Amino acid sequence: MMGGICSRKRDQPVIEEGGVSRVVSGRYGKSSSSKWLGTSSFRSTVEQSPGVAGICPSLLELCISKICRDIDKYSSLSLLPRDVSQQIFNELVSSQSLTHDSLQAFRDCALEDVCLGEYPSVNDNWMDAICSQGSSLLSVDLSGSEVTDAGLDLLKDCSNLQSLTYNYCDHVSEHGLKHISGLSNLKCLSFKRSSAISAEGMHAFSSLLNLEKLDLERCPEIHGGFVHLKGLMKLKSLNVRCCKCVTDSDLKAISGLTNLNELQISNCNITDSGISYLKGLQKLNMLNLEGCNVTSACLESISALVALAYLNLNRCSLSDEGCDKFSGLTNLKVLSLGFNSITDACLVHLKGLTKLESLNLDSCKIGDEGLASLAGSVLLKNLELSDTEVGSNGIRHLSGLKNLENLNLSFTLVTDGSLKKLSGLTSLKSLNLDARQITDAGLAAITGLTKLTHLDLFGARISDSGANSLKHFKNLQSLEICGGGLTDAGVKNLKDLVCLTWLNLSQNCNLTDKSLEVISGLTALVSLNISNSRITNEGLQYLKPLKNLRSLTLESSKVTASEIRNLQFAALPNLVSFRPE
CATH class of the missing domain: 3.80.10.10 (Ribonuclease Inhibitor)
Known part of the structure; x- marks a missing residue:
């Protein structure tokens, strides 16, 4: 994530979304499967018992439900059409009903997706049946499993594998990483929070010439390994968030990856000097530098990245000096400047960012005059002003932001009387008014905001x-x-x-x-x-x-x-x- 535009000061409620039903192909044959590439969980069309609120289930739904209930009775499902086998597998995983023994029924079923991320008890003993899918297998998620080097070795028979996710696993070594070096069709590879990924271990990535997305978030030993990424010219996305070991020299090693579209290096040991190596990445669309040791001086280099649409500079050491460089980033849609020492003087240079949709100024030294610079940002949907010095006089500058959907005014100086100036923000869906000076009168002033779906009056009276x-x-x-x-x-x-x-x-x-x-x-x-x-x-x-x-x-x-x-x-x-x- 780029960082919350309207982030809460307290724990957010976690709203869990249900799975999305898939449309099943009209023909169920080995050649008719859709190739679902990705690392998210795949849900079958049968999320619950067949039939919903009096609607008669299809014959396929009834069959899948029946097989799932009686899965222990079947030694093999390999004669079923691949699409049907895939749905049965997905349903067993979704319902936490898949076991090592029942997995054996899926040998040689030509499954395309094996999503077992965070699934209990997955280890090397499971890998033989998983890898029996051979060249049909396109994506595998083994996150949180106990699969070791030996288990990864079996993937060599899955020559068409395009996505491998192996997050939060501590059972692989540098030697084990060598087993994936032959998977030349890999496009997506994720090894989040793995101490096994070292500079030397990253040599295994150098042969993955089709790799487009690499995720090494929270891998503490990767400093120096970026030299092995130099030849990955198809790489579009690189995530090394929270890798304190990453330094400026690592950025120098990837400065030639001109197809990079997304780079996340937040909370790394990067300085202004390191950012200068990025000037040649003209396709860079998203850059996350939150928590890095950069100052406003880095904006000189960032201003050359004219394609940037998403820029996160939260918790850096920015001041007003040098902020004039923002004016050239005319493609910016999302800009996060929270927890910096910028003032109203910085916001003057945002006037020309007419495509801006989200702006985070959390805990900055912004006041009423600064908001005048935002009056022309008519596409703004998200505005974070929490813990700023914005008061009642500044709110009037927001009245013309008709597209605003999320507004955070918590811990500001805004009073009841000024809230009437928000009445024209008819698109507003989320409003945070966590402030002691807000009372019943303030709540009455916003009753016209009938589209509101989220309202925070935590500290209001x-x-x-x-x-x-x-x-x-x-x-x-x-x-x-x-x-x-x-x-x-x-x-x-x-x-x-x-x-x-x-x-x-x-x-x-x-x-x-x-x-x-x-x-x-x-x-x-x-x-x-x-x-x-x-x-x-x-x-x-x-x-x-x-x-x-x-x-x-x-x-x-x-x-x-x-x-x-x-x-x-x-x-x-x-x-x-x-x-x-």
Whole structure:
């Protein structure tokens, strides 16, 4: 990621997305499979039991479901069409039902994708069946597995392999890496967080002339190995984030990779001198330098990269001096300058960046005058102003940003009265107003922003009277009102917010079980936090309808862990995280 444009100051809720159903080819033969290249999990069309809400399942769905249930009865599935075998395999992985023994049924099935990232108990014993797919195998993910050098050696028979993901694995050595040097068709290779990847070990990559994407994030021993990448002229993406060992000399070694489109070197030991080696990478579209030891002087070199669309300079040592170089980067769409010592004087040089869609100024010394420079950035969708000196007078400069979707004003000097100037931002979907000076009046001033799906009022002083304004936000999916003055009467205003999936009402000390009775109707909820309240064990009964609930936090209340466990067992099978625990 380039860095959050509207990042939160607290832990973000994790919204897990379900798998995407695939359209199955109309003809099921060995030659009809689509070649799904990538490292993400592949979901079959049968995510649950066949049939959805009264819709009759197809014959194929019924067959796949039946075979998955009885997989231990089959010694081989090799006579099935490849597309069908692939879907059965994907479904077994998705449901965590695949075992070493059941895997044997897939020998010689000509599978194209074996996605076993983070799958339990995968080791060398699995590799013989996996590699029996031979030249049909296009992508393999063994992340988090216990596969060793011996297991990687078996991949030599998979000559058409295009994607190999081997993240978070510590069971391979420099010798084991040599086994992949013959996989000349590899396009994507990922070895995140592996201490086995050393400068010498990277020599195995030098023969992978078709490699387009290489991910070595958090590999602590790769300094000096970049010389082995010089000949990889098709390389488009290189990620070495959080590799403290990487220095300026490593960038010099890759300065000739003119097809590089994406380079992530955040939190590396890179200086202004190292950035000068990048000037010849004219196709570079994305550059992530967050946390590097660079100053504004590096902008002289960066200004030569005219194709840049994404630039992350968060947590560097930038000052206003040299910021005039930004004016030449007219293709920029995303610019992150958070946690730097820049002021309003820097923003003057952003006026000509008419393609800018996202701007991060978190914790910079930006004030009201600086926002005037953004008034012409009409394509802006995301604006991060948290912890700046922006106040009520500056907000008026945002009124013309009609495309703005995400705005973070937490810990600023913005007051209730100025929020009326946001009323014209009708595209706004996410708004963070975590500030003590925001009250009921401020919430009432933004009721016209009916497209809001995320509203953060964490530190605002919202009472029952102000909560009445919440009825206008029918599309809200995420809501935080913490430390305000809400009682059960105020919570009643949430009853029609049926789209809510994430609700945080912690530190409203007067909330009782009656609030849970209201919340019981919000059946889409995935995360609920009502800590520091008067909720009791008796009130837990109201949570039984919340079948989607995955996270429940009731710390510093009158609820016991044992009763939450009873609720989990009896009514909330999807609840995986709760406090007290």
